[in-house]
Amino acid sequence: MKDVNYSKIFIKYEKDPLRKKGIEESLVRVLRENCSKEEPFRIIDIGCGTGNWLNTNFNNLSYCKNIEWFGLDISKGMLSLAGEKNSDFNLVLASADTLPFFDNSFNFIINEFTYHHFKNKEKPFGEHYRVMRKKGNLIIRNIVPWEMSDWSLYYFFPTTGELDRKRFLRTEPLISILSNTGFKNINININTMHGNEYKTVDRWVEIMNNRTHSELRIISDKEYFEGMKKIKDMFINNRKELGKILNNSITTIFELQARK
Numbered sequence: 001m002k003d004v005n006y007s008k009i010f011i012k013y014e015k016d017p018l019r020k021k022g023i024e025e026s027l028v029r030v031l032r033e034n035c036s037k038e039e040p041f042r043i044i045d046i047g048c049g050t051g052n053w054l055n056t057n058f059n060n061l062s063y064c065k066n067i068e069w070f071g072l073d074i075s076k077g078m079l080s081l082a083g084e085k086n087s088d089f090n091l092v093l094a095s096a097d098t099l100p101f102f103d104n105s106f107n108f109i110i111n112e113f114t115y116h117h118f119k120n121k122e123k124p125f126g127e128h129y130r131v132m133r134k135k136g137n138l139i140i141r142n143i144v145p146w147e148m149s150d151w152s153l154y155y156f157f158p159t160t161g162e163l164d165r166k167r168f169l170r171t172e173p174l175i176s177i178l179s180n181t182g183f184k185n186i187n188i189n190i191n192t193m194h195g196n197e198y199k200t201v202d203r204w205v206e207i208m209n210n211r212t213h214s215e216l217r218i219i220s221d222k223e224y225f226e227g228m229k230k231i232k233d234m235f236i237n238n239r240k241e242l243g244k245i246l247n248n249s250i251t252t253i254f255e256l257q258a259r260k
């Protein structure tokens with residue numbers, strides 16, 4: 001499977017409105033008991049990309065003075081944008097395979113839309129466990145390709161669904177990996193969204209044209225341009241049909257919570 005080099009696409013990636021992040025409510029809850037402690041509360045986003053999660057939550061939780069914010073990513077380009085957002089972030093260029101931190105370093109670990117890039121799925125989650133403090137919290141979010149056969153992207157780029165089913169994990173094996181690693185109190189919530197995730201047809205076409213979804217980077221250029229031709233022809237000649245396909249689209253995202 002082809003690697004995705006985010007350092008080639010980070011400028012366009014940042015323009016995708018769906019990469020913006022909301023407030024992490026479970027973190028807000030955990031901090032109610034930890035904000036007043038003297039000991040630093042260390043948070044890390046593994047695969048932090050352009051730092052959107054760190055940025056939203058830093059701004060929302062600025063009343064809590066004992067937090068240390070860390071972001072780790074394998075792409076220098078992605079990290080450069082995270083660094084522009086806030087010079088207080090501790091940003092680390094490394095692979096999740098070998099985290100350059102001591103054991104028991106972090107109270108809260110988040111990993112969003114990233115693990116499909118891990119070649120070896122067990123080792124990085126073993127590292128998540130190692131660097132987490134006792135009673136720490138882990139959050140993982142990602143898509144569930146098996147429940148997204150109607151996703152508009154899979155419709156126009158038919159080989160991407162099969163490739164995703166090879167690089168993502170079903171929720172059951174992910175839970176097994178995490179519990180074998182030592183994580184406990186593992187809970188999963190699955191959320192299905194119907195319709196065009198980018199709201200308008202124009203915006204959806206623009207995003208596909210930017211080619212920042214990793215699905216569009218692991219297929220050949222030939223397959224990508226064939227799909228784009230179908231999209232552009234339909235956009236010009238049968239916009240109603242394109243709108244219908246996008247309205248029938250389904251995206252399914254899980255959120256997993258675990259403790260050490």
Ligand SMILES: C[S@@+](CC[C@H](N)C(=O)[O-])C[C@H]1O[C@@H](n2cnc3c(N)ncnc32)[C@H](O)[C@@H]1O
Nearest residue numbers: 006047048049073074075095096112113114117
């Ligand atoms: C789809 S982006 C998600 C970024 C961010 N978490 C978000 O939700 O917007 C995937 C990120 O994982 C990073 N990544 C891929 N493989 C990695 C690895 N082995 N270790 C650390 N980061 C990795 C990529 O560089 C990229 O920034």
